[in-house]
Amino acid sequence: MTCAGPTEGVPHDRRAGTLSAWGAFVGGDDEAAGAVVPRHILSSWRRCRDVYDLDPLRPLVPAVGPPCSPRHRGLYAHLGGITSAVVRAVGGCIATVSDGHGRVIAVWTDARLRRNADTSSLDPQFCWSEDAAGTNGTGMALLRRGVVAVRGPEHWRAEMHDWNCVGAALTDPVLGEPVASISISSRCEETVATVARRLDDELAEPRRHLARQAARDAASMGRACAREQLRGLGAVVGLDLGGGIVAGDIGPRRRPGAGTEPDPTLRAIARTGLAEVATNPEWRTTFAPGPPLAHADELFxxxxxxxxxGPAGWLLVETDHPGEPSAAGRPANRSERVAAEGDRYVLLLDPHEIRFAEAQGHSVWLVTDRGRLRAMIRGIDNMERRLAEHGFVRVHRSFLVNPDRVQRIDQKGNGVITLSTDQARPEDIPVSRRSTHAVRQLLGL
Incomplete structure (x- = not known):
């Protein structure tokens, strides 16, 4: 953020002392800086000089980084509202929202600083992580995972010495990693100090947003586990994105507190998976987690x-067949549509159009958005295999249901329930007693 003119509201002696210490430190003299520079700033300077080898006189250049996670788009929008409100309320500042890597997503400022914002390195192509931009509010907030102020010559890069910045980072409660930050920059140190005092309160609601998102993801994993359990093919475990167990078959496989402190094996495979699905959303793998999570010879x-x-977590399903990740990641070649016959015609149905399937002998009747049709596939077991990958569950020996289409649950007494995909009239789709618990969990009851 290049701007001419002295930093406003900074005691001259302190600023001069810091600037002198910075110059000495850049030249290799650490002793002078130790007496006048805060410890966390000095530690950052050492990383900039000795680890990142950053030239403090070189302008910031665009940096290529990973794309923003779609999982946090709602959070970024929320932070945008906060920063724009701060600019209106405080004035005389430039505000940015960055992702967890320090890359700028958006910038706000008032009319007086519009030119500075337009000529600064605040476009989305620029990254303000510490290893890219040196000591600054955004980078240090992400590194320290809190609220951090950087004043005038405390910045590593010389072109930032006329600015005071405060950054505040938010951490994903599941992954334990920073996912976003707000930075407020001003020539006036008093402005930054005022903003710093209110930022922690301003971020309370975004933190609750992240907590609610984690709860929604855990509920999604509970429903995914319930669907698999209804198929009865083996043990099922639901992990959050960080590898913590949040649902499924727990018993001896789940150690106490595993949902908040992932087993190292699961944490490692979950991190590997996140890197893989960034380029291949269909990626999957087979592995043996081993004791205490499973028996030594069990594959999942x-x-x-x-x-x-967006991505909610990982589903582990017990299997007897080792698989190759690359092969499992390839999309199926065959059509996903389901053929059904009407009067002198055949319809090709997308699975989401099917509300439920009912067996009558070897025939399977589909209740769909286009009416009641007889499937070309014969046998409810064959239809179950065909639709399982689309989330359909076997709730009764004669019925498959698309849980996303269920609109009504009727209590019949003695724990018996029936389902309906039509709000206007009960369809009384039976649920077997052995499936009732899993169905209730799947539907969030």
Whole structure:
């Protein structure tokens, strides 16, 4: 953020002392800085000089980084509202929202500083992480995972010495990693000090947003586990994105507190998976987690589960067949549509159009958005295999249901329930007693 003119509201002696210490430190003299520079700033300077090898006189250049996670788009929008409100209320400042890597997503300022904002390195192509931009509010907030102020010559880069900045970072409660930050920059130190006192309060609601998102993701994993359990093919475990167990078959496989402190094996495979699905959303793998999570010879297939906010977690399903991740990641070649016959015609149905399927002998009747049709596939077991990957569950020996289409649950007494996909009239789709618990969990009851 290049701007001419002295920093306002900074005691001259302190600023001069810091600037002198910075110059000496850049030249290799650490002793002078130790007496006048805060410890966390000095530690950052050492990283900039000795680890990152950053030239403090070189202007910031665009940096290529990973794309912003779609999972946090709602959070970024919320932070944008906060920063724009701060600019209106405080004035005389430039405000940015950055992702967890320090890359700028958006910038706000008032009319007086519009030119400074337009000529600064605040476009989305620029990154303000500490290793890219040196000591600054955004980078240090992400590193220290809190609120950090950087004043005038405390910045590593010389072109920032006329600015005071305060950064505040938010951490994903599941992954334990920073996901976003707000930075407020001003020539006036008093402005930054005022903003710093209110930022922690301003971020209370975004933190609650992240907590609610984690709860929604855990509920999504509970429903995904319930669907698999209804198929009865083996043990099922639901992990959050960080590898913590949040749902499924717990018993001896789940150690106490595993949902908040992932087993190292699961944490490692979950981190590997996140890197893989960034380029291949269909990625999956098979591995043996071993004791105490499973018996030594048990294999589990792991795949990503999508929730309402994007990736929600990992589903582990016991399997007898080792698989190659690359092969499992390839999309199926065959059509996903389901053929059904009407009067002198055949319809090709998308699975989401099917509300439920009912067996009558070897025939399977589909209740769909286009009416009641007989499937070309014969046998409810064959239809179950065909629709399982689309979330359909076997709730009764004669019925498959699309849980996303269930609109009504009727209590019949003695724990018996029936389902309906039509709000206007009860369809009384039976649920077997052995499936009732899993169905209730799947539907969030």
């Amino acid at each position: 297939e792991m795949r990503l589960v999508e929730g309402p906010d």
